Amino acid sequence: MRPDVFGGRAKCLQRLIRLKMPVPVTVALGFDAVRAIARGQMPDMAAIVFPFGDAPLLSVRPSSLDPDWGGPGAILNIGMCDALHQKLTATAGEAAATALYLRFIQTYAIQVARLNPDAFDFDGRSGLDTLGIALATFEAEMDEPFPQDPAVQLSEVLRSMARTWEGTSARLLRQAKGAPSDAGLGLVVQAMALGVGAGDSGAGVIQFVDSQTGAPRITGRYLGQSQGREAMVADGALFLTRDPRGPALEQQNPEIFAQLQAFGQIARKRLREEMQIEFTISNGALHIIDAVRVPRTVQAAVRIAVDLAQSDVIPRAEAVHRIDVQAVTALLHRQVDPTAPRDLIMRGIAASPGAAHGKLVLTAEEAQAAAMRGEAAILVRRETTPEDIRGMHAAAGVLTQRGGVTSHAAVVGRGLGVPCVVGATGLVIDRRGARVIAPDGRVIHVGEVITVDGSTGEVLAGEANLREAPLDDAFRTLLSWADASRDIGIRANADTPRDAQIARDFAAEGIGLCRTEHMFFEGERIGMMREMIFAATSGERREVLDRLLPMQRQDFVRLFEIMHGLPVCIRLFDPPLHEFLPSDRAGMRDLADGLSLPLADVIARVEALTEYNPMLGLRGVRLGITVPEIYEMQARAIFEATVAVVRGGLSVTPEIMLPLVSARREVQTVRSQIDAIASAVRAQSGVEFTYRLGVMVETPRAALRASDIAQDVAFLSFGTNDLTQMTYGLSRDDAGRFMPAYLADHVFPADPFHTLDIEGVGELLQIGAARAKQGHPSVTLSVCGEHGGNAEAIAFFRAQGFDYVSCSPFRVPVARLAAAQLAIRERYDFPSASGKYL
Amino acid sequence: MRPDVFGGRAKCLQRLIRLKMPVPVTVALGFDAVRAIARGQMPDMAAIVFPFGDAPLLSVRPSSLDPDWGGPGAILNIGMCDALHQKLTATAGEAAATALYLRFIQTYAIQVARLNPDAFDFDGRSGLDTLGIALATFEAEMDEPFPQDPAVQLSEVLRSMARTWEGTSARLLRQAKGAPSDAGLGLVVQAMALGVGAGDSGAGVIQFVDSQTGAPRITGRYLGQSQGREAMVADGALFLTRDPRGPALEQQNPEIFAQLQAFGQIARKRLREEMQIEFTISNGALHIIDAVRVPRTVQAAVRIAVDLAQSDVIPRAEAVHRIDVQAVTALLHRQVDPTAPRDLIMRGIAASPGAAHGKLVLTAEEAQAAAMRGEAAILVRRETTPEDIRGMHAAAGVLTQRGGVTSHAAVVGRGLGVPCVVGATGLVIDRRGARVIAPDGRVIHVGEVITVDGSTGEVLAGEANLREAPLDDAFRTLLSWADASRDIGIRANADTPRDAQIARDFAAEGIGLCRTEHMFFEGERIGMMREMIFAATSGERREVLDRLLPMQRQDFVRLFEIMHGLPVCIRLFDPPLHEFLPSDRAGMRDLADGLSLPLADVIARVEALTEYNPMLGLRGVRLGITVPEIYEMQARAIFEATVAVVRGGLSVTPEIMLPLVSARREVQTVRSQIDAIASAVRAQSGVEFTYRLGVMVETPRAALRASDIAQDVAFLSFGTNDLTQMTYGLSRDDAGRFMPAYLADHVFPADPFHTLDIEGVGELLQIGAARAKQGHPSVTLSVCGEHGGNAEAIAFFRAQGFDYVSCSPFRVPVARLAAAQLAIRERYDFPSASGKYL
Secondary structure, eight states, rough: HHHHHHHHHHHHHHHHHHHTTOOOOOOEEEEHHHHHHHHHHHHHHOHHHHGGTTTEEEEEEESOOOOGGOOOOOOOEEEEHHHHHHHHHHHOOOOHHHHHHHHHHHHHHHHSSSGGGGGGGOOOOHHHHHHHHHHHHHHHHHHHHHHHHHHHHOOOOOOOOHHHHHHHHHHHHHTTEEEEEETEEEEEEEEEOOOOSSSSEEEEEEEEEOTOOOOOEEEEEEETTTTTGGGOOOTOBBBSOOOOBBBBHHHHHHHHHHHHOOOOOOOOHHHSSSSEEEEEETTTTEEEEEEEEEOOOOHHHHHHHHHHTTSSSHHHHHHHHHHOOOHHHHHTSSSEEETTTTOEEOOEEEESEEEEEEESSHHHHHHHHHTTTTHHHHHEESOOOOHHHHHHHHSSSEESSSTTTTTTHHHHHHTTTTOEOOOOOOOOETTTTTEEEESSSEETTTTTTTEEEETEEEEESSSOEEEEEOOHHHHHHHHHHHHHHOSEEEEEOOOOOHHHHHHHHOOOOSSEEEEHHHHHHHHTTHHHHHHHOOOSSSHHHHHHHHHHHHHHHHHHHHHHHHHHOOOOOOOOOSSGGGGSSSOOOHHHHHHHHHHOHHHHHHHHHHHHHOOEEEESSOOOOOHHHSHHHHEEEEEEEEHHHHHHHTTTTOOOEEEEEEEEEHHHHHHHHHHHHHHHHHHHHHHHOOOOOOOEEEEEEEHHHHOOOOOOOOTTOEEEOHHHHHHHHHTTTOOTTGGGTTHHHHHHHTTTSSSSSOOOOOTTTHHHHHHHHHHHHHHHTOEEEEESSHHHHHHHHHHHHTTTTSSEEOOOGGHHHHHHHHHHHHHHHHHHHOOOOSSSOO | OOHHHHHHHHHHHHHHTTTTTOOOOEEEEOHHHHHHHTTTTTOOOOOOOOTTTHHHHHHHHEEEEEEOOOOOEEEEEOOOOOOHHHHHHHHHHHHHHHHHHHHHHHHHHIIIIOOGGGGGTTOOHHHHHHHHHHHHHHHHHHSSSOOHHHHHHHHHHHHHHHHHHHSHHHHHHHHTTTTTTTOOEEEEEEEOOOOOSSSSSSEEEEEEETTTTTOEEEEEEEEOOOOGGGGGGGTOBBSSSOBTBBBBHHHOHEEEEEHHHHHHHHHHHHHHSSSSEEEETTTTEEEEEEEEEOOOOOHHHHHHHHHHHHTSOOOHHHHHHOHHHHHHHHTSSOOOOOSOOOOOEOEEEEEEEEEEEEEEEEEEHHHHHHHTOOOOEEEEEESSSSHHHHHHHHOOOESSSOOOOSHHEEEHHHHHTTOEEOOOOEHHHHHTTEEEOOOOOOOOETTTTEEEETTTEEEEESOOOEOOOOOOOOHHHHHHHHHOOSEEEEEEEOSSSHHHHHHHTTTSSSSEEEOHHHHHHHHHHHHHHHHHHOOOSSHHHHHHHHHHHHHHHHHHHHHHTTTTSSSSSEEEEOOOOGGOOOOSSSHHHHHHHHOOOOOHHHHHHHHHHOSSSSSSSSSTTHHHHHHHHHHHHHHHHHHHHHHHHHHTTTOEEEEEOSSSOSSSSHHHHHHHHHHHHHHHHHHHHHOOOOOEEEEEEEEEHHHHHHHHHHHSSSSEEOOOOHHHHHHHHHOOTGGGGTTTHHHHSSSSSTTTTTTTOOOTTHHHHHHHHHHHHHHOOOOOEEEEEEGOOOOHHHHHHHTTTOOOOEEEEGGGGHHHHHHHHHHHHHHHHOOOOSOOOO
């Protein structure tokens, strides 16, 4: 029975029947049959009811391909009529019989006859009087008595369910959830095992693992004299296993309980999944009514998959395959407890996942001060600049008024693993008043606690309940299995020892991008940088840089030690020099004091370095060539650190990457300079070492000329952020001003800084990769932009023959999993394993 | 005789001999023979001297492929010795014979024997005593007497000239001038027709056109009893034709003069060129010694080529082919008289050709005020912004401290035809002191006159002598012939009626790029724009734009009227909105007053609109989609102007171009909006009209997706400026900071904003053009960036099948000529016609 002809529920029931479970007689109507019914062509009812023989009551349940698509609700107790009421009164008692009949009349009147629900709301009343009112009301509304012929009842139910499915509102609803326009509905007609009546009768639900954790634990409820899933919500329902809170089925009916356990084992092994089973006990006999996949959190999904593989129910690769990569991302960050109340202040753009709360601060300095006091702080800025990085590092979360998902705050936030919400455009920051004003006029003062949720973009008042990120044993096991299947490397973008340690912990295979800018910003270093910028001669510049050299060398030594044995790819200095200068008058005055220069000179220098379009200006390799002393110092620091680490007995092969290259000659110019320094350090130290030189491909021109450029380097690493900016002519820092409107109007299908633009940027990547291999067949190809950790992007890079992707350390586990799934899906044809049905 | 075997002079002499001109006996040594001589392998001297029989004296002249490559000087009077001195004393007199001998000894000693020139400087003394000293000095220095055997003299001369050519300094010198490393030297040995001696003897030079203007006019000089070209510099030389300033050869020797005229006619017709002829009269007989192309200015070159074609000496296409496109550019702008003295203050980057002088002003307002007083002004700014445009328009020239060849000042300057020097980085602008300070400390106050030369980048003190741009009849004739051959269209970039009129005068075939920004800046309009920016609702924006509408409509009416019958391609609004807001506090205060808003609101709005990278921000079609009221107003203004012009009986098909497109959906979004307005205007006016919609391809993505995008448009116009910026990741406004260093170090072979980067940007153009044709075979392809008028770039666009190029109106003539030459060179194999030789 194919699920795409009869739907998922029918398919699953068939499998239960084949496993010889006591499933009541079941007839499935396929999609085509239901479509015919909707058009008024009823099937041969006699043929349908024939298998049921003299079964007193039937149920009809929907069976679409994906239950999330919605559809008509199940209808039970079809066949109830005056005669059966009388009969059941004898066997099950008047109260039970009347309740059954009354409930059926209600359901039928509202769902099938489409009568006004209010008219059939008896407000909990029951009994024969109420039943009489119900029958009379039906007859009054319909001008005919309540149908007494079970065949008529059934055909009306089928017609009604088929038409509901084809109705416009149901159609729009399911298409909004991704259903195709021709999505079909199957119907499952089943003889009802009555949970009411003589002897032990009742209904319940059982599962064998915990939905939250995935750990083995029997959960569920059972309620005597009930139908369907009532037990799950009813007071007084039994627990299943012995429980201090109340009586349990295990005690009351150990035999039935043992049968259920046995069926659970069979289902787990043969359906290769943890199932939630709906059962009925009818006059002492157990019936299995339905079974669905145990609903589960991501954490539970991982545990269940790992347990199934460890008990040899599924292969390890299938366990890896089953985990939803998107959902797993949530595992890696703290989140706002979805069950706790939330006091929403406003929404911005979710820019760096995870949630955090802390006292509101408005400057990087305050954030650092709070961190020193051991207090969590949420740093709120109009936008962040490199000068804010230490404050961002110190903050528990960041909120900015401006910017998009790839603004400075967002990129740094993701890099640091700091939750971040950006583009909160309605927020007013009143620095003088030491407060912010929300769009609804609410005022929050500095020092008051707020919560930012970088996974949803929400900003909440007060300290919301958070849940910890559980990177548990099961997940680690799963990732190790993923690595066994994976065929593209995963490195991390890591600038600091802290990042490097996270990368190593998350089993990144090296550092794919170590930005060195922060090594010029921290502490007293920025002062030296400013001195260098104001130096009049190359000699003076060199003198200042010589003082920075030992600090950078030490930075590299620590990185190399943490990453020993793994490659570390260091990008040489990239930003424009003006980022190191103060932008406000007070800062310039301080600088003038510090350098003993006239303020006018400082202002003039700052103005002279200001650029119209810093992204497209004097930075990267252009600065490396124009002010060669910087790269010379960095190369020396890297090589001397290499020597130090090698002397310490560790192995290291540094990789040096040149940013913003657009022509081969740029590479050659810097290469000869760096080679000379390597030779000098080798000669001075007497230690032999090698290094690999590479280029960061960020300009369209570098991609187009990759065949040339590759001939001078060992690796090319594609920086998709900048490449996207230049391919679109779109600054990621300025995109926020119109991107929301563009996405809302579907001008762009997605934010290209978030979802790799395969059609445009992707073609340049493809061209660049192919040409690089042409020019230098053994060249290493990688990607180190924001897209590196994204599952669809990884699929693309893998298809283009890239050697590795590099992403934020926090995304390394997701990337490992996503990459493994790609390889697995290419090798095996495992069934898709999401949704409610098997 | 092939010039690449024997050199140009030998080739030309051979042609003169074939024309039966009285050329003395001549023997040519080819490149290989001279190379052998340099290696010490002398040829059979008897064979060389044999043809000369008993000729008393010989000359040897160099004959390389291009005389500009330098090489050894000519050596005359070879064969002078004691015996001949005696003999000549008898025939020509003692003084003449001694002078000849003395001069030969000097030449031989210095050029051949490489003796110290000072030892042979006789300071104008002559006579037998001096001759004796010369011979004795030679003998003392060389330890042997001056060679008396003519064969020895000749072989030494040949050896010396051959070795000089192969020497390192000569080699480096000529390679710097573009000579190939294996450039050869030929030598021409000629019997001398003695211009000294008995009877009518002397030497002279004659040409039949004016070197400055190219007009027919015999010029030259003749000096009796002289050799070589002495007549050209000697006092007392004869004029050739009757001249009030002195006696003329025409009077003194009408027969010889008539012969010269006849030879001139023959040379012109048979050599198909205006030649300058060197002649000697030897004892009453005329000898033709040498002939070279008449040296000429560009203006003269045009006149000569046109005259040759009009007298059917050469075809018109060859006349077009002969003109050097680069040189012609100079014709179109005023220039500093190269012969006048110049007082150089400093050098900047030549950004908009032409020279101008005027009083120094430091603000756009002062420039406008000066213009109203009828005074020429040179506007000096740190850099220019759109607010300066009216001032630039009013100024005679512009000088900026910052920026490169494609900075705002440079682009606007070229567009306006205003001479402009940018990147004068050493200049200090002291606004408070109303003065500027040059790098050498010189102070120039506001109101003092300076001269800027936008062709050379020079800034001169005072009012330098300027020469007018002569777009004369000959040039117009040549261009009309060029158009007959041309097979790619030439349009002009023109924003204003003034530009349009120049474009029309220069026979542009339409406007290829009409930027509309200025229509929002002029006069009171910028105030309205600011009102619009501060408008709170779409309705308010529309209300303000409705007031701008009639003004823009009138702008378009004037353009359409001037260009009637020709296409006008209008680019919709492109710049970011913040360009319309004041950037300084005073301007913001004024604006706050004008809008009756709190200053804080104005500051907040300005800050909110500020962008990190305006080039990559909210502008172009992004603004058109985000603030749709602007494009709606513009489309309405264009269509209503069309209706008005059509009603006036003129024909017009407006073309509307969308800037900064990166995705097809952007085009579709705006297209439906504009279509609706066209329908509305048609319905309201009852006038039928059509329009063509197109896209400006400026982002790499638009080029990559051209197949898609082309399907929705009638034309694609490639904006090479922005495409270059984005392909390189390089802002043209910021490139000036390192481009000079990059060019000096050959990191980039050329400034890509100046010379189209065929390898990188060119490939995107190629991809874009090919895909556009694939997606929409009849789509029109054009280019409207700064490169449009550049000859090499035109060759590239023509090869890629572009329909037209659009360039600054002032470059239209050059572009017409360059494009014609490309077509001609593809069809005919005319000889190259530059250099001194034929």
